[in-house]
Amino acid sequence: MNFSSDNVTGVCPEIAAAVNGANKGPAMPYGADDATSNVETAIKKLFQCEADVFLLSTGTAANVLALSVLCPPYGSIYCHPKAHIEIDECGGPEFYTGGAKLVLLPDRAGKISANDLAEALKNEHGDIHHVKPAVVSLTQTGETGAVYSIDEIKAITDIAHKHNMKVHMDGARFANAVVALGCSAAETSCKAGVDILSFGASKNGAFAAEAVVIFTPGLAKDFAYRRKRGGHLFSKMRFLAAQFEAYLKDDLWLKTARHANDCMDTLAQGLSEIEDVEVLLPPDANMLFARLPNRMITDLRAKGFAFYDWPGEDRSTIRLVTAFNTNKEDCVSFAREVREISKLHYEDP
């Protein structure tokens, strides 16, 4: 009954088993082992192209290192006002790029838009008094649960490339977006013009495993040096690799994400029929924001449900996140409780 985040969960059994399985005999360190090599092959196959692949253990590390090879110190990175790189990485992008600037585009239902990007770039003429537009970063699935359509991504990458900018995709919840779109991994990333992807597994059942997938050739060597000096090169790399091997094997990553998305559907449908509950954005993937009367929130907490909230005067915003191991019954019962509490409030105001 914990909808706080997909990072309060433990680890998917298949992934835990793989890590245990990798604990046999010696293996060359720092990625010179077989498992790492196998994962690189598997990821290239998944994206159907000659990518460079780097394993990491946190999503922030993946994002900031990806940005560090795309953006010079005097460059700028265009992103959503709620982007993880802007809000939740304590200035990591600024640190890893040597002092680049994040420029915030307007929020359009949890996404950035190609039009706003084009508008913002209109007045940039390479004047050296300003930072130089270098990167667009978009989050798929977005921080408020929205999923970009393939066309929306293409429109953004087109404009970026026209301005000699590169495109980074923060895919901490990439799996949930791929499931939501019903497309291939490549279609919503490299084939849509993304240059570099933070491909997350940690929120979708791994211990701590992320892969930076570099589609644009020529950035790998630079990345390797930067990963090392960032303190992100694991000696016993096989244990990161084992997580990803299991993650990709037999499409485990899509199964776990599908389960999370399905749970969210149940939750969303349950909530949508209830008076007094305002679902703020269509929950495209595994995350939902809703506004509720504070009394209801108190009651739900009392029933044992856990979630984050942003308190307001009479009504507050809550966030619900489902994960690979969410119990679907919990979703049903959450919706039921909300409904009953809602009735109570109305019958006895």
Place this chain on the structure above:
Amino acid sequence: MNFSSDNVTGVCPEIAAAVNGANKGPAMPYGADDATSNVETAIKKLFQCEADVFLLSTGTAANVLALSVLCPPYGSIYCHPKAHIEIDECGGPEFYTGGAKLVLLPDRAGKISANDLAEALKNEHGDIHHVKPAVVSLTQTGETGAVYSIDEIKAITDIAHKHNMKVHMDGARFANAVVALGCSAAETSCKAGVDILSFGASKNGAFAAEAVVIFTPGLAKDFAYRRKRGGHLFSKMRFLAAQFEAYLKDDLWLKTARHANDCMDTLAQGLSEIEDVEVLLPPDANMLFARLPNRMITDLRAKGFAFYDWPGEDRSTIRLVTAFNTNKEDCVSFAREVREISKLHYEDP
């Protein structure tokens, strides 16, 4: 039969079991879980003082973050020419400090000396044209296997503090040093004047777990921000904590280190009686450097032994490292093979 490094090993069973055990139910992320809190308590108890504790996953991350809170961008860090922070972190200290400078003291049998430090500091008068001496970093166990005595550490920390400098200890192999000295963890660190310790577990049986232990009050908040923006704050922190809980429980960390040191004793004694083999430094802990004729090295590799070497013309330097899971029989047989090869060479030159 692999003496390459203590990072080619897998994971100690007790630690693997603890990680599996931690994979139950939800837990608050980012260190707000119980396991992390327990580890902090255990480490304070171990060092018998009110330290601040931060869990990390790589030794480089521990070192560079530790240095970043001790050294201003315009400062300098005095260390050994072979220090990991100088040679093996790809400029990580320079990156995390915002451009500090590493100043190299002379190699004295694998260590730095208080005298050399005092001498080097004599001509520093706070001239703003130079970087400002801010930190001394020493490695316990050192990169070539030497262990500092408690008095040697005290002499160095005394001089450092007299010059308003702080002392960092790189303890990637701290356990092996504590075992070698037969002292307590506190005696060779905080009680000897060390301000901040990188307390390693990865090389001694963990998956990927290090703790930065801050003895000097007032640095914790700064460290927390820097860890986050460095991309080193784990969401599922309980799995780092679980490793450390098992590591410290029933002195597992000392048992594993003792085994490694014992294996090295066996190896060293075996080698010391053999003509043509020059052991370069007394192997205080679990690492040994020796110079051998190249023919012997070729023969040993053919027998299936693995180790790193630094090739020379007729003779080369090899490095042997033992670990928590080294088979003592392998040590005996390695020494035996060396002896037999040596005889062969002498009988049939």
Place this chain on the structure above:
Amino acid sequence: MNFSSDNVTGVCPEIAAAVNGANKGPAMPYGADDATSNVETAIKKLFQCEADVFLLSTGTAANVLALSVLCPPYGSIYCHPKAHIEIDECGGPEFYTGGAKLVLLPDRAGKISANDLAEALKNEHGDIHHVKPAVVSLTQTGETGAVYSIDEIKAITDIAHKHNMKVHMDGARFANAVVALGCSAAETSCKAGVDILSFGASKNGAFAAEAVVIFTPGLAKDFAYRRKRGGHLFSKMRFLAAQFEAYLKDDLWLKTARHANDCMDTLAQGLSEIEDVEVLLPPDANMLFARLPNRMITDLRAKGFAFYDWPGEDRSTIRLVTAFNTNKEDCVSFAREVREISKLHYEDP
């Protein structure tokens, strides 16, 4: 007839003479000369307190170095969306602070407001996932010509200090603000709660001279190191000092600024009576933004007047800046020309 900027001007005769006068005999380098010492004394006297003073040659250097001693790498700096530090220093603040973040407050008639600052800080609770609010930077005179009243400054510094933040004032046009307010230098800076001031002279008649005045004790040593490594410590410092000596002598700096402000008054009064010309903000000091029909702009250029513009479809925004050596007749004739052009357009549409 050039209203482009106060940096297209040459140098005030008194300052040029002082620099020539300083070119006599040897003088100790790097600020150990008498002139530098004299300037420090004069500036302390001007601000009626024990400030630390550092001479520099560009306004950007003054701003970024000032911010670098106030803001940690993981900190944030609140400022106006058009602040020079945000728009015109190519990421210098991010560079010098080691990657801090600039947070933009709403534009309130060319200024930031205490209310908006308080609102923005409400949700900051020291969460290490976010950058830490560390500095408020305000520009006096602002980039669009607005001057903060003393009360407005006090309201902002009060809130900043309540949140343990420091206050930086970008005073590239400080003189023009002091003249506009008719107050003392101290009243609109240190006495109003400003911690550190970029005190500009370059735009008001010097070759290239700025002083960073640090009112908050304890930051001087750090500043000295950072100035040196930034490449901003002049060897022949006496020539920077000579500029400032002349600048302050007999209140030259106020006379030059008063002239510039007076010229602007003339310009503004002239323009205010003209149909078709929209003065966008009250020109508090020596800068004015106005919106004019494009035809008028073309005609004014043809008459030989120089100024910057931001082109629009039918009407465009122009910026007029007056300086220490603006010919007041030019202001009169500019206004006259505008009036005549305006009539023409109306009579013959």
Place this chain on the structure above:
Amino acid sequence: MNFSSDNVTGVCPEIAAAVNGANKGPAMPYGADDATSNVETAIKKLFQCEADVFLLSTGTAANVLALSVLCPPYGSIYCHPKAHIEIDECGGPEFYTGGAKLVLLPDRAGKISANDLAEALKNEHGDIHHVKPAVVSLTQTGETGAVYSIDEIKAITDIAHKHNMKVHMDGARFANAVVALGCSAAETSCKAGVDILSFGASKNGAFAAEAVVIFTPGLAKDFAYRRKRGGHLFSKMRFLAAQFEAYLKDDLWLKTARHANDCMDTLAQGLSEIEDVEVLLPPDANMLFARLPNRMITDLRAKGFAFYDWPGEDRSTIRLVTAFNTNKEDCVSFAREVREISKLHYEDP
């Protein structure tokens, strides 16, 4: 009678006159003025190639910005242990490169040697655990007064380029070296394989003027952004340009340097015949280091001579520097005084 440094001098009359001459009417800021354009043309002509030219005001700024476009954050810069970039810039190169490392080559009579460089690079194989060799920086004239022959430079640049490294020349005293070698400016820089030159004027008669001359194409845009964010883009650039115009006009720069070198010849010849005075290195240009009995040093100071010294027990090392405006009579009389003091001491021990 001041031999402390070539930066205790004032400014050459021709240069002072040029600056005064430039103080007429408005001029476009930030280098868009005619004088800057003229200087660029003059410098290209001087070096007989299509260089990019950037004017700056301090030697440290020139060096660190030059290095910042040649060396990635994970790179290393090979230099002399007494190089200005290592000793006298307070970590500026580390700051501007984002944390690169300076690697010190052995001192060979005040220079670095091609052989030592080749030897140092032998063991670098692109291992990402180490920083990547990126730049060799040599100082012409060196910090102890030695001048590299053209062949010595070529040998160094050959090895550097063979290893895909770039070569920076710190030419704070470039003029003195050109005079000493009797060659053209191009012969000892671009034609000898130098990629980027810090071309100094400040120590040779200017107020504060340096030019970075980039011979390798493709680095200019990056440099422009970095200069701006470093706070080194002057608004009233014409006054930097005016200094350089005068500096180059009618070979003024060579005349002033020739005078300084001639004065040093006089000084050196005078000292060479004196017992008890040990000249430490042949004074190739305008700087000399000598070891003298402390009593002599005290007596010389009493006679009014000024110079820096590095005190020893019985004998100390002094440094003598001549400049564009050194009075040759002072050199003669200094040598004469030394001789007389020397006699006194011997006659009356």
